Structure formats: structure tokens, C-alpha cells
Amino acid sequence: MKIAILREAAGESRVAAIPETVKKFIGLGASVAVEKGAGEGASLGDEAFAEAGAAIEDRAALVADADIILCISGPDALGQTKPGALLIGALDPVRRGEAVKVYAAAGLEALAMEWMPRITRAQSMDILSSQSNLAGYKAVVDAAATYGRAFPMMMTAAGTISPTRLFVMGVGVAGLQAIATGRRLGAQVSATDVRSATREQIQSLGAKPIFVDNVAGIEGEGTGGYAGETSDEYKAAQAELVSAHIAKQDIVITTALIPGRPAPRLVSDAQVATMRRGSVIVDLAADAGGNVEGCVPGETVERHGVTIIGARNLAQGLAADSSALFARNLYNFLAAFWDKDAGRPVLPDEDEIVKAIRLTKDGKVVNERLLVNA
Template sequence: MKIGIPAETLAGETRVAVTPETAKKLVAQGHVVIVQSGAGVSASVTDAAYEAAGARIVDAAEAFGAEIVLKVRAPSDAEAALLKPGAVVVGMLNPFDAAGLQRLAAAGAVGFALEAAPRTTRAQSMDVLSSQANIAGYKAVMIAADQYQRFFPMLMTAAGTVKAARVVILGVGVAGLQAIATAKRLGAVIEASDVRPSVKEQIESLGGKFIEVSYDTPEEKEAAVGVGGYAKPMPASWLARQQVEVAKRVALADIVISTALIPGRAAPTLITEEMVKSMKPGSVIVDIAAGKGADVNGGLTGGNCPLSEADKTVVKHGVTIVGETNLPARVAADASALYARNVLDFLKLVLPKEGGLKIDLEDDIVAACLVTRDGQVTRK
């Protein structure tokens, strides 16, 4: 089949859906791979590298006109207009974006949103959320280190001793765990909080300390278990106790990295304005959930901190707050390499070796990722 890889046009998006490594494998399987000129430049991949892998360099119209189109982000209105009816689009299509899915359905495309894959053992190799969150957790710490005007590790010098930075991680999913590991490598003292008590062992294995909050009711205990690898919304009683414990740690922290997200819902508020006011001047917050929080201040969207501003770095009450919304794009080469492997593994489910497209709705991964087909939005 003809597989097209267009360049991403969304502002700030530097990743690409196929690398020379995965292009070569697709060509070896008998597919024709066409790549828009310059598609990989921001991810440190040249057109010549794609050609060496057996791909052909084309313009945007031809790339979008392929039978299968591989994307990082959902097509825009202009891009959707270039799709052929019946084309298969695979990418991070945001299954909660009703307008985006309707746009894809109106174009007659078969859409697969990779974020919707179940978080099961079988689906691990195509789990784009995990592969990209891992990078986000790493980059969040590196950005924090750049913004923080002191050292991370403890240093003993002839001029005196420098204390290690105190880092608090809020939300210990894939991004949070990578943030703990990266901050530890830099020599910080780390504390971490999450609604799920099951992560305590993971935090401690990476050298962090778990901020414990008791679970006093069956409702609290049930919610803390989470579902599908994500935390569930917690009862107000538990959140109030957690806020008290977290506030104590935040006031002493030099750096806070917040990663808490709930699919299809606004990100929870974990760092209040009062907490920010309690922090030391020069402290840093990196809010990975920036732009996904509840509406605050007349329609502005924060994140885990209501003072966060999407895609901006601001200083509030003497604290630097980083609101980058696409951290993986800041590590484009490796982010693209991991994402491209996720895409390749998903394609194995819909492009069997005997050739031709096969949409097997008995396959739980295929069924979960299918969001548009036959002009309809299939996502419930």
C-alpha cells in the first residue's frame, strides 16, 4: 500500500511520524513510502536519509493523497481537505476532540487515534502516551534545572557547601517516574505524591520519598486504585487532606513538577495560588498539565496550577512557572524515534503480511483506536 508521511504544521510540533528506521521496515514489507519534503528536518532527519531508507520525497498534496497517512497530530481543516475518501489516518488524533473527529469523518477518512489504545501488556509497544510522557518527564526536569538559579546536587567546595535542591513531583505516572529518575541523577532530594498508594514502592525504588495521605473511607480506597493506568477523581475529603500535606512540602521545595492528568476531564488543581505564595523566591514550577486545567481568570486555562499559562514561562509571586504544553517536541529526535516505533507496531495489526488493509473489530486494540469510519464518528 502507499503510505504517506506529511510534515506537521501545528505550531511548535517538531516530531515526525516515521523515521528512516521505520520507513525501511515498511518498504521491506512491500509498501510504497512517500515523505513530504522537509517532514523530518525539525527532528534531525534529512530527506536524503529517507531516500536512503527506500522512501520517495514528495509534496504535501501527494503525501496526504496516500492510502494510509501517518501523522503525529490530527489533521487541520486544510490538511483534511487533501485526504482521499476512505484514506486511513493514524496518529494522536485526540479521541476527546469532538470537532476534530467530526472533521475527519466528514473527509471520509478511517481514523485511528493511538492515544485510545488500552493500557494492557499486549498494547505496550504501541502506547504513545507512555512513550511520549516518558520524554516529557525527562524534559520537565531539564527545563527546571535550566530555570533554577542554583545547583541540583549538594556540592562541597573550598568556598563552602551548597545544599541539594529539594524537588517535589506531583503525579507519579510515566512522566512522574521519569522526572524522579532524572532529578535523582542530577543529585536532588525528591518527594512525590500520587493518589494511588501502589506507586509508593516505585517512588522509593528510584530514590524518592512518598508523601503519604491516609485513605479513611471505602470510597477513597476504591478511587485510589485508578483505572487503565490512570488515577480516578478523588473524593473531596481525601483531596483536602492531600492538599494540606502537599502544601507543607511545596513550601519547602525549590522545584515542583506536576504531571497529573485525567483523560477527558480537566486536569486537577494541585498547586494553589496560596501554595505558590508560600514558595521561596527563585523556585520553579514546571506544569506538564498546562493548558488542560479548569477555566480560570475569565476563560484562561491553567493546569495543575491555576497560575500556569499555556506555552509561556511566567513569574508569579517570585516563582517561575513553566507552562510548556508539548514537551516531547522539545526532544524531537528521540520522541519521533519512539513514536514511529509505536506507529509501526500498530500498523502490524491493520496491515497483515498477506497484504491489504484489515480492520478486525474483534481485536481490542484496533476497536479501541478506531474513531471514524464510513463518514461517522465511531468513538462513544
């Protein structure tokens, strides 16, 4: 059983394995091969993988006889591969539908880790949570680097510097980490979400919850732990509340996403205009259309004197740590299904994890979410 680790395309600094997980895979009885230079962006040289027991190969030799291929982002093409080989990573199946068809035609069994169900036994396999955690942290760090003032209150002989006011919109994994990081840096933090269950989470981190009262939002969690759509009445009430609050903020971090749909618009251009010059907004939903009007994915723009950062893949800005977490997610998934007698992972068709993430099998696209949208 050969496990292959791909080198990612230009622009992606992470890698799907680290020496720690290489050793663990070998401990399961597998052999591991790593593409030359795969770990360079994450400060991992080929020698580190070789010392852990991996072979170092070029792409063609790597994938030709691989039983399992691990990646961060799904490649457009792999060349000659073994029929029935597993391709496992963040494959972006909705936006990369043609690539999924290529995987099926090649006889690969493609598994999209970002579609991991949010259930208890899958927590250690959840790449979205592990990467979002780091993205929430990096969003605040990037905002602090752009913002031209100090975060904590400082009392000096020359006078007092007021603390930065930071507002987090969307309290999922990234939002909670943004709250915690902002608090550590000394900011005065507030946060909001449409899910009433997050109020206690906000308070537990020492931040001020900003919620619409007397209008129903979403009680508890939406599908898969995400927020869902809200009523027009709630949207109007929330917009009014946010407008009054956002005008007083120095930094805004937006994180709201609805799976399979464009990101909800949380901040209008008119609301941006009410913020004081020099303020900063970091939009973590930029790739899905953005929570902020005027956001440009992958770019930093200025509107009304406010800097808007269209954040893309912030986790890769912490490549060493994000690679380590991603690699452990992949190992935890494979180890959970590893059959010691067979010397390979066995993926039952009716298992809820397998059904959720399996995209292709036996030359066909089999995932219900893709077939419904076909």
C-alpha cells in the same frame, strides 16, 4: 499499499516516521512516501528518507493515492484523499471534534493513537507513554535551566551547597521519569500520588513517598491506568499535607491528569506564596487547565517570586528522540495487524484496540466515547 508521512504544521517539530521505520514498512511490502521537509524539525533531511527507500513528494501527490496516512497531530484538512484510507496519529478527538467530522465526510478511517488502551499487548504502541517519558525528563531539565542553583550537594573549601529539593506530584510515566532524572542530577527527591500502589515505585527510584495516612485515596489504578477522582475528605487531608511539604521545596513538577476532564488543582496560589523566592514549578498539565493556580499554558510566569512554567508538548523539545519513539509506536501498531497475504493491515471490528482508537469509518463517526458526548 502506499504509506504517506505528513509534514506537520508550524510549531510541531516531530515527524511520524524515521528512516528505520521506513525500511521496516518497505519490508512488509508497502511503498512509503514522505512529504518534502517533513523531518527537518527532527534533524532528518529528505535525503535520509530517500536513502531508506521512500519517495519524496508534495502534499497533494502524497495523499491523493495514499492507503495509510501517518501524522503526529491530525491536520484540519488534507485535500483529495482515497476513500477508506487510514489516518493515524494523535488526533485529539475531544477538542478537535469538527476535524473528526471532516475526516468522516472525506471517507477516512481515522485512528486516534492517544486512545490506545493500556493493556499488555498495546504497550509498544502507546504514544502517551513514550512521549510522557521524554516530557518528564525534559520537565526536570527545563526546571534545572531556570533554577538559579546547583542540583547536587557540593562540598567545597568555601563551604557546602545543599542539594536541591524536588517534589513530583503525580507518579505516572512522566512523574516516574521526573523522579529518576531528578535523582540522576543529584536532587533530594520526594513524590506523591493518590494511588497507593505508587508508593513502592517511588521508593524503588530512591525518592521519599509523601502520602496521606488513614484516609482512603484510590487503591491501585484508576480507569486506563490513570488516577480518578478522590473524596472531599482525602482532598482536604492531601492539601494540608502538601501545604506543609511544598513550602520546603525548591522545584515542583506536577503531572496529574484525568482523561476527558480538566486537570485537578494540586497547588493553590497561597501554597505557591509559601515557597522561597527563586523556586520553580513546571506544570505538565497546563494544556488541560493546569494543576497549579496561576499557570498559563505555553508561558512562563512569575508569582510571589516563584517561576511557573506552563509546559506544552515538552516532548517536541527533544524532536529527534520523540519522533523515533512515536514512529516506532506507529510501526508496532500497524505491524501487529498486518496481513501478509492481503498486503495490508486488517483491523477487526471487535478487537479491543481497534474499538478504542477508531474514530470514523464508512463516512461516519463510530467511536462510542465521541457518540456519548455528541
